[in-house]
Amino acid sequence: MKLSADHERFRDSVRAFVNAEIAPHVNAWDEAETFPRDLYRRAAHIGLLGLGYPEQYGGTPADAWFRLVATEEIARAGSGGLMASLFSHNIGLPPIVAHGSEALKQRVIPEVLAGERIAALAITEPSGGSDVARLRCTARRDGDHWVIDGAKTFITSGMRADWITLAVRTGSDVGKRGAAGISLIAVPGDAPGLTRTPLAKMGWWCSDTAQLHFDHCRVPIDHLIGDENAGFRMIMENFNGERLLMAAGAAAFAQVCYDEALDWARQRQTFGAALASHQVTRHKLMDMKMRLASTQAWLHAMVAQLEAGETGAAWVAELCLLKNHATQTMQWCADAAVQILGGMGYMRGTRCERIYREVKVMMIGGGSEEIMKELAARQLGI
Numbered sequence: 001m002k003l004s005a006d007h008e009r010f011r012d013s014v015r016a017f018v019n020a021e022i023a024p025h026v027n028a029w030d031e032a033e034t035f036p037r038d039l040y041r042r043a044a045h046i047g048l049l050g051l052g053y054p055e056q057y058g059g060t061p062a063d064a065w066f067r068l069v070a071t072e073e074i075a076r077a078g079s080g081g082l083m084a085s086l087f088s089h090n091i092g093l094p095p096i097v098a099h100g101s102e103a104l105k106q107r108v109i110p111e112v113l114a115g116e117r118i119a120a121l122a123i124t125e126p127s128g129g130s131d132v133a134r135l136r137c138t139a140r141r142d143g144d145h146w147v148i149d150g151a152k153t154f155i156t157s158g159m160r161a162d163w164i165t166l167a168v169r170t171g172s173d174v175g176k177r178g179a180a181g182i183s184l185i186a187v188p189g190d191a192p193g194l195t196r197t198p199l200a201k202m203g204w205w206c207s208d209t210a211q212l213h214f215d216h217c218r219v220p221i222d223h224l225i226g227d228e229n230a231g232f233r234m235i236m237e238n239f240n241g242e243r244l245l246m247a248a249g250a251a252a253f254a255q256v257c258y259d260e261a262l263d264w265a266r267q268r269q270t271f272g273a274a275l276a277s278h279q280v281t282r283h284k285l286m287d288m289k290m291r292l293a294s295t296q297a298w299l300h301a302m303v304a305q306l307e308a309g310e311t312g313a314a315w316v317a318e319l320c321l322l323k324n325h326a327t328q329t330m331q332w333c334a335d336a337a338v339q340i341l342g343g344m345g346y347m348r349g350t351r352c353e354r355i356y357r358e359v360k361v362m363m364i365g366g367g368s369e370e371i372m373k374e375l376a377a378r379q380l381g382i
Contacts, residue, residue: 007069014073017046022077027349029206035082037118037160043086044115048074053097057109064303068248075252078260078351080358081204083249088157091242092119092165095184095234099226108163108186120161122152122187122212123235132167132235133179137214139168141221146170146185148193148217154365158210159196162189167235170228179232184225193217203358240316242366243323244302250326250362251295257330257337257352258288264341281340288333295329298322317379320372327363334359 003011021042029035043049051066053059074083089112096108111117128134137150148168155164163186170183187194197211226234262285265276275281302322305315337352338345345352363369 003065003069007065010066011069011073013046014048014070015076017043017048018073018077022074022079022082026077026079026082026206030079030081030354031205031348033205034208035085035206039086040115040118042115044113049087049089049115050113053093053109053113057097057105058113059109064244064306067245068299068303071245071248072252072255075249075256078253078256078354079206080249080253080355080362081207084204085157085207087245088121088161089113089119090245091121091238092157092161092163094238094241095165095225096186098237099184099234100186101222104186104223104225112163117162118157118160119163119165120155120157121165121238122155122158123167124152124154126151126153126211132182132232135167135169135182137166137168139170139183139185139219142218144221145218146221146223148185148187148214148219150214152212152214154199155210155212156207158212159198159208160189163187164189164194164212165225167231181229182231182235183228184231184234185219186223186225187217187219188223191217191219202360203354204361239366240311240319243319243372244306246362246366247295247299247302247319247323247326250323250330251292251299253355253358253362254288254292254295254326254330254333257333257355258285258292260350260352261285261288261333261337261340264344275340284336284340288336291329291332295322295326298325313379317376320367320376320379323366324363324369324372327359327369330355330362331359 021039040049047060048070050059051070052062055061093109093112096105108119112119123132125135125137127136137148137152139146139148148166152166166185166187168183168185169181193214193216195213197213199209199211201209265281265285266274268275270278299322302319305311334352334356338356341350341352344350347353367375
């Protein structure tokens with residue numbers, strides 16, 4: 001896919017932002033297990049947070065190629081944790097944009113896109129994992145409020161989110177299992193009865209991840225997103241966007257590993273010659289290049305179909321398989337890059353070391369490999 005001049009100008013602006021605002025600090029942020037909240041405002045200022053959102057809420061209408069460009073450039077800093085938290089609104093806001101009341105949209109979206117507030121998505125529970133149909137968190141009506149009880153876990157931006165798009169069981173289906181009776185509610189971060197516990201992780205250190213606890217948490221009744229008991233389809237639609245973004249991120253991080261390994265191999269001297277002059281190293285680099293090419297071609301084809309509106313069952317099935325293929329490419333390239341860098345690849349501070357630690361969350365988040373295969377088979381009627 002040949003991008004337009006507008007796409008390339010946008011790439012230049014994002015690259016300059018990453019080089020000035022992110023790359024010099026990302027190692028320190030990872031060690032500190034956080035990054036400055038002001039980075040949301042600075043990212044919003046150049047249009048990153050509002051990319052693809054409606055103009056009336058402070059967004060910038062844009063095709064999916066702009067988001068792909070942004071993902072590729074932000075990945076150059078080599079931090080999945082930074083990307084996950086800085087853009088957690090891209091999984092938290094879409095249900096509100098698509099299904100929320102106008103009043104709710106006005107209340108939530110503009111401040112998030114301006115970087116003044118942080119949005120998150122809360123689906124996964126301690127007992128359920130990827131099985132949305134088995135969620136147990138409940139919401140019952142009490143006058144003009146919802147009363148929410150239950151827990152969510154592995155929530156990106158969970159500690160400091162100001163708005164949480166929460167999946168709950170509602171109505172007569174409370175206490176049951178299955179896709180029916182699931183709703184989405186926008187929960188303010190300061191809602192009474194909401195508490196949060198930070199979680200320590202293998203990777204994504206600078207991204208805050210939390211377990212959320214709801215103990216008779218009270219939320220106004222008009223914070224319901226769309227119709228009551230209609231949340232399951234919204235969640236499935238939202239997963240498609242999340243999985244495409246994760247596939248794009250995995251491909252971008254794999255490219256970062258290749259770039260770092262190639263640069264090292266050209267500079268590193270072993271046995272009187274550059275590391276890249278040894279056949280075994282060149283072949284490893286070409287194996288990385290081969291996997292990258294197939295992943296990027298598949299990703300571009302999927303984005304083109306999305307832009308053409310071709311998003312039926314076959315597209316969803318391919319998206320699930322693409323997500324697996326992209327994360328496997330990321331895993332292979334991260335492993336190969338660390339091997340090429342040798343001892344330096346094992347040192348904190350190299351991009352491939354951090355990406356190596358972050359591979360597994362990409363293979364699990366948004367639906368594990370096993371779930372992706374099963375969902376793809378069902379979409380294809382197998």
